[in-house]
Amino acid sequence: MKTFKEASINNKNQFGAEILCIGSEILLGNIVNTNSQWIAEQLAILGIPHFRQTVIGDNSDRLKEAILEASNRSEILITTGGLGPTPDDITTKVIADTFNTPLEERNDILIDLKNKLRNKDSKLSESQKKQSLVPKGSKIIKNYSGTAPGIIWSPKNDFTILTFPGVPSELKEMWINQAAKWLINNNFSKKIISSKVLHFTGISESSLADKITHLLKEKNPTVATYASTGEVKVRITAKGDNSEETNKLIQPIEKEITQITGLKCFGVDNETLEELVFKLLLKRKETIAVAESCTGGGIGSKLTKIPGSSKIFYGGVIAYNNSIKERILGVPEEIINTYGAVSKPVVESMAQGVQKKFKVNWAISVSGIAGPNGGSKLKPVGLVNFCIKSPKTLISWEERFGSNKTREDIQKLSVLNALDRLRLSILMES
DSSP: OOOHHHHHHHTOOSSOEEEEEEOHHHHTTSSOOHHHHHHHHHHHHHTOOEEEEEEEOSOHHHHHHHHHHHHTTOSEEEEESOOSSSTTOOHHHHHHHHTTOOEEEOHHHHHHHHHHTTOTTSOOOHHHHGGGEEETTOEEEOOSSSSOOEEEEEEETTEEEEEEOSOHHHHHHHIIIIIHHHHHHTTOOOSEEEEEEEEEOSSOHHHHHHHTTTGGGOSSSEEEEEEETTEEEEEEEEEESSHHHHHHHHHHHHHHHHHHHGGGEEEETTOOHHHHHHHHHHHHTOOEEEEESTTTTHHHHHHHTSTTGGGTEEEEEEOOSHHHHHHTTOOOHHHHHHHOSSSHHHHHHHHHHHHHHHTOSEEEEEEEOOSSSOOOSSSOTTEEEEEEEOSSOEEEEEEEOOTTSOHHHHHHHHHHHHHHHHHHHHHHHO
16 A cells, blocks of 8 residues: 555646645644635736645654655645744755755845844854855745745756745735746746636525536636625635637626626625725715714714715714704604614614714614624524615615624624615615
8 A cells, every 4th residue: 555655756736836834833724824815816916726735733753744745746835834944844854854954054135134124243143143044956946024034946857846924914025026937937827717707695505606606617717606794705716828719708708697697796806895885885975974873883884985075975973862863963862762772763764863863865774783792583593774865865774684693793694785785775765
């Protein structure tokens, strides 16, 4: 029976990359490993297939084993972390030891370190000098914002290692300005991979998948659905020789999906609901204010993240206590006593009150039970009431997001639901 290592050697991929992230702090959950995701996206842009991601703690033996395994099955190994002056920065030394190669001190790195550490006239400490040691024959990836350089090194035929610091900003700068160009110039970038993401709300992932089942079987471009709280995304991914070719493959699929789903699709790529609401109101030269209870200002926060939002967003009232609903928004006490703070009559009165107070065209209000306490049989946790007061009409509705949701999920769902209904209401009056 073949061992894992023997199988890896005999089945080495002709072309492909692996990502190896190094650091016990990642394994312990102290930091989120965003580097793998970012590198994976960059490899896709270059058209370099990547087959595996691994995380290894600061342990020399396990790191050496991981490097050897990668060298037997992949053409490119990209590492992040473990570069620097501290004792747990072991990456460069272990890589050299793995392939029985001596480290050499690079004078250009020493000079750069002295300049960065403002230590031109005195000696560097041994720990600082350690960063100038690299495997003999390796190429340096300069680090302009940090002290630890990376390397590009081919210790054996058909295998190249690229190393980067674990600091995301340093990694990105080094990749964009140096490593990506090197990969392209050395013919590692074969075909490019382009993606377009369509955003949906008000529809479940399963319902959306049922509508486009025939497209999910496509090979190039591929179509995949994935969901997050309150939103479903469809990613269309095409492979081709250039961006013009991939765009031609993506466009008809995108068009068919949007025709099937209609207004359920609210945006493309990085577009957000709040940006669309902003653009719609700006085009109409209309304004809006908010009256929020259970969302605690979440709707207003979304809208004010957009540069220039003051052109359409006048302000809002976080009316969490009933006395604020009465005194600031003018909600009659008898309505609250009769129907409860979480009710259609109350949110309708809140919307009318904030519209009048801020003298705006549009107003949106929300009041609900975000939990985990405060619910009842008639009004369970997850019950949220909304109202939109437009220049022409007043629309109110309720949603039951479910008592099994967390407080944060209910608040997020409420904000998304409110913004989506606002988007649709503006479109209906356009």
